[in-house]
Amino acid sequence: MWLDGLAPGDTDWDRFAATWPVPFGALADVVAAAWDATDPVLLELCRLRMATLLASPAEEARRTGRARAAGLDDAKVADLPRWPTSSRFIDRERACLALAEQFVIDANGVTDEHVAAVTAHLGADGCYGFVQALSVVETFQRACLTLGIDSVPDVDALTRPSPPDHAEVPR
């Protein structure tokens, strides 16, 4: 680990979270809220595609329990690089993956057509929640890359009771 003096923990995430419980607790809450805000299979497919584009092998190797419980299997994940043409993917997933890829590569390049395609499948509220969740997942992955966090608990183990709102960061 590039940073000395981290508290002990089972995973890289746990060590950072034990050292700075307030901000990492708040980030864990945001990640959990993002998974609550949208379909877990859609978000997992986009999370894994983002991990490929951001060159994050640790995130690519990880699987989210909520998506597996909702029916996402390894065969479909293995076919993810072929999402535009693979018969394993339906139009709803293709619309979301197209927007997610553009979002990561250059968010300013997201077009009216990208948004309209997602809205046609998810509705306006669903599109808003999906894009917000995409933004959270991207922020989380970039933060993990920057901080050298390779091992992360599953989303439901990530969230812990946050210290009081007024607490000062201890380090």
Place this chain on the structure above:
Amino acid sequence: MTPRIPLPSDELNPLGLPDTSALAPALAAARDQLRRAAFRMRSVDPVTTELVRIRNARHQTCFF
């Protein structure tokens, strides 16, 4: 800027942007808490802060 999705109201927020507070309110509240937590991080030492800045610049391919 014209919103790309229909919004529940035409109201603007204090920043002059379309008010989206009725959409995904739990996620918005969590993000607000994260902003507050990050703002309070005054006690991270300057060496750690600089190391994080440089590591982030590398990941963003920013050489300035």
